[in-house]
Amino acid sequence: MTALVEMRNIKKHFGHVIALAGVSFDVHAGECHCLLGDNGAGKSTFIKIMSGVYQPTEGEVLVDGSPVVFDSPRAAMAAGIATVYQDLAMIPLMSVSRNFWMGREPEKGVWPLRTFDLAKADEITVAEMRRMGISLRGPDQAVGTLSGGERQTVAIARAVYFGAKVLILDEPTSALGVRQTANVLSTIDRVRKQGIGVVFITHNVRHALAVGDRFTVLNRGQTLGTAERGSVDAAALQDMMAGGQEMALLESSLGGTI
């Protein structure tokens, strides 16, 4: 099976800083591929290349097996790669419906009297939110009144509704509480079952193990290989992320609680 997106030997240099030193990664339809790494490992740089924000210094990006060059986030979006950023996804003062359709508003009527079809927008928004397990007070409810997890879910629902084939989630659970995290993880699971490839970026091994099919660990701009679900446990992933010895020492002093 061809991967939806394949990244081959990606290198990225910022001046004399080597942010990525040859990273390969792919995601298939219907799987959740977790990209793990500690702070500064190069996760953000890597997904920004995948979503068209940065261009790689070296290496290839392939969509459905053919090489492409994304010169802007819009190009990546057009190819079906949607990114949900941790905090920049939603506008709190606007209603859920207006946020959901932002940039792709449905219209009705004839020019120059074309109007934003609010009735249709509201109806679809409520239906999509219900499918994701969120009950809105109304489509005109402001996003600011939603919890962090619900905002992530709205952003995910939006990306899915607009035909994303690959969904990149940048640390979706890092700022969330236990219950909200569970909600977002179950949303990921639901999206994956619809045949969408999910790239789940996190530094939390337990969250990754809860939904991941495959795991790739980044450490200091290099990949330490990809593991299948079942062939790796939490401790091994934690070790790879933090880089061995040092961490082992720390952990023993903390009684193996992290």
Added chain:
Amino acid sequence: MTDASPDVRRDERIKPVSPFRRALIRPELGGICGTILVFLLFAAIAGDSGMFAAEGVMNWTVVSAQFMVIAVGACLLMIAGEFDLSTGSMIGFAGVMMAILAIHFSLPLWLAIILTFAFCVLVGAVNGWLVIRTGLPSFIVTLAFLYILRGLTIWGAVYFTRQTIIGGLNEKTAGDWLAPLFGGKVLTGLFTWMGEAGWIATFTRGNRAGQPVIDGVPMLIVWAIVLVIFGHWLLTRTKFGNWIFASGGDAQAARYVGVPVNRVKILMFMLSAFCACVFATCQVMEFGSASADRGLLKEFEAIICVVIGGALLTGGYGSVIGAALGAIIFGVVQQGLFFANAESSLFRVFLGVILLTAVIMNTYIRRIITGER
């Protein structure tokens, strides 16, 4: 993980929202309350002064309409997340430019009006372009244009005509096809009829005896109503309106989903300049002259109308109807104190108090909307 069934039960921790509180969550609410309040106030203290007779009504309606015209531009721009402090200077500039073109260069008035509009809207676009390209706050960029335009206005008036007030435009309006669009009056027949029926005051002496004192609705009021309806429709009913909210709410988030934020902001700067031009042209046609000092402080008055109307200074939230109500409050208070024979300097005190009350109330409303504590 097993597929969790969608949990669509009500969250028991969210209190039901009473209809009253729901009604409170509208940007226009402050404007509506304020309007009712000032009308009650002036009905009480100036009710017998002729403020609510036809002439009085026309008096404060014209003033309100002036504020309304510039408030529409300022409102949409503020919701898109920017300010335009050059509005007042633009009013002076547009009037003088028009007068110089028509009187000094003897262009037909319609051509002078069109060239002035084109140039001013272009200046608005430059304002917007500079804000986008430099990433500087629009406060600074348009503050620079406040001085640049005012300076150019005075210099231009003195250089071409050796005076700062340019008259003689009345003769040029006769027979011009575009001038009545700004200086004319509509519904004159209705007012004549109402005068004949004795419903409104008529002149009793002089060569206009028998004609109504108020002989029609000035085009300025028509412009104000048209701009308010257009602005409200654009903001709440169109795709572009959603982009205006998005650009002001969070420009980066809007860009991520493909909203052309730069285009939206530059267009709103252009609209603001257009509104200033409408104001200037109506004033020039009414007085038959242009003056280099017109429009002083109008930028702040426009912003005050918008803020009283419920818009947030930080952008992303507001209402054109609210701004229009803000303009009515402004106009009624300014003229009402005159009718009530109050000390005119009290106007500023009153204005400050209203502004402060409106901002405090808006902050409270926003907290309810976003659920902040």
